[in-house]
Ligand SMILES: *[C@@H]1O[C@H](CO)[C@@H](O)[C@H](O)[C@H]1NC(C)=O
Ligand SMILES: *[C@@H]1O[C@H](CO)[C@@H](O)[C@H](O)[C@H]1NC(C)=O
Ligand SMILES: *[C@@H]1O[C@H](CO)[C@@H](O)[C@H](O)[C@H]1NC(C)=O
C-alpha cells in the first residue's frame with residue numbers, strides 16, 4: 214500500500230494538487246481487484262503496449278505473462294487509476310524479462326491514459342537490435358517499395374520476409390492503441406489489409422499500412438490507416454486515421470477529430 218500511495222503522489226497532475234483538503238488521498242477509496250478480471254488485464258496490457266512504443270524495437274515486442282497484483286483507485290471527478298504488477302516476456306522468443314510495475318490513469322472517458330511503467334529489465338537484447346538493424350538496412354536498400362496484403366492470411370500465416378513488416382506495424386499501432394484507448398474501449402492489432410513501403414531519401418524508413426484493430430467489448434473491427442516512420446533505437450513516428458464506423462471496416466467518420474492524429478510535430 215505504501216508503495217502504491219507514494220507512486221500515486223509522485224504522479225499527481227497539477228489540477229489534482231489544487232483540490233481542497235477535504236479530498237485528501239487517504240479518503241479516496243482504493244481496492245484490490247482480481248488479477249484475472251478484464252480491467253486488470255487491460256491495464257497491464259496497455260502498460261506493456263506503451264512500453265513497446267517507447268522502446269522502439271520491432272524485434273523485441275513485449276507481452277504480459279501474468280498479472281500478479283492489481284488495485285484500482287477512484288479519484289473523485291477525475292477518473293480511475295490502476296496500479297498493476299505483472300511479469301512480462303518477449304513475444305518473439307517467449308523469454309521472460311522480469312517483473313513490471315505500472316500505473317495507468319484513465320481520466321473519465323478521455324483516451325490516451327497517463328501511463329508510468331517500470332520493468333526490471335527492458336534492455337533491447339543483442340539479437341533483437343541486430344535484427345532491427347538488418348531489417349532497416351534491407352529496407353533502406355530497396356529501390357522498389359515492399360508491398361503486402363492480408364498479413365496474416367486467413368490461415369494465420371505470415372510470410373517470413375514480411376514478419377518484420379508485421380512487427381513494425383505492431384510497433385506503430387502500439388502508439389495508436391495507447392492514443393485511442395479509454396477505460397471502456399480496448400484495442401488489439403488484428404490484421405494488415407495492405408502495406409506499402411514509402412521510399413525516403415533521408416535516413417528513415419517508412420510504411421503506409423491499412424489495418425484492422427479489434428475493439429473490445431464491442432468485438433468490432435476498426436479500420437485504420439497508419440503511416441509509420443522509423444529508425445532503429447527510436448520510438449516510431451506515427452500518423453493515423455481510424456474510422457469508428459464499423460460499416461464493414463470502411464467507414465468515414467471525422468467528427469471525433471480523428472482526421473489528423475499522430476505524434477508528428
Ligand atoms: C518508475 O520508476 C520511477 C523512477 O524510479 C518512479 O519515480 C516511478 O514511481 C516508478 N513507477 C512505477 C509505476 O513503479
Ligand atoms: C489522414 O487523413 C488526412 C486527411 O484526409 C490525410 O491527409 C492523411 O494523409 C491521413 N493520414 C494517414 C496516415 O492516412
Ligand atoms: C456492409 O456489408 C453489408 C452486407 O455485407 C452490405 O449490405 C452493406 O452495404 C455494406 N456497407 C458498406 C458501407 O459497405
Ligand SMILES: *[C@@H]1O[C@H](CO)[C@@H](O)[C@H](O)[C@H]1NC(C)=O
Pocket residue numbers: 465466
Ligand atoms: C469522408 O467524408 C467526407 C465528408 O463527409 C468526404 O469529404 C471525404 O471524401 C470522405 N472520405 C472518404 C475516404 O470517403
